[in-house]
Structures are given as structure tokens and as C-alpha cells.
Amino acid sequence: MVKSLLQFRDVSELRDFVNETFCQHYQLKVGAFCMTERILRRGGRPCGVYFCLHGPRAVRFTAIWETDRNQILFYGSTGERFLKMQIIEAPSLERAAA
DSSP states (O other): OEEEEEEOSSHHHHHHHHHHHHHHHHTOOTTSSOEEEEEEEETTEEEEEEEEEEOGGGOEEEEEEETTTTEEEEEOTTSOEEEEEEEEEOOOHHHHHO
16 A cells, blocks of 8 residues: 655645646546645644545545655545555645744
């Protein structure tokens, strides 16, 4: 289920990767569907990002970037995890949350 080790320079690069991964997995056109995100907080401090791709026919695909473990977890429309990717170099979430 773990694919490979990844590194990103900034949150925008990570966001694009999540979008492209969903589109490739579900055979969707990149950029055709809206993707939203929300910063997750624990004790007032940012601890991850929740991504949601709003697909066709009101279907939603989600991913969570866990900063504690530095991994991205991808979930299908039924809530089943289909992919886990490890990040070796991640952008700072502190700057993105400000």
C-alpha cells in the first residue's frame, strides 16, 4: 500500500500531487473538478491538511496529510483507504497555516 518516498518544496506542490493522484487513480481529467482543503489542528497547532476532491455526480475523494508521521493517506468515496505515501521532505505547515 505504500508507494514511494516523496518530497515537496511547498504546500502548492503537495496539493497538485494529491489532485493528480486522485485524477490518475479514478481516470479523471486534471483540473476538471474542484478540490478544497482544510488545515487540521491539535491543541491549537496545525497537525495536517484535509483535502477533498469534489468529483462527478457529487462523489468526494479525500486525502489527509499527517504531519506527525509525514505521510499522505488517500481515501475513496466509500471511505476505504486505497493508498499511503511517505514524505521524506515536506513543506512547513506553520507558514501555510499563518
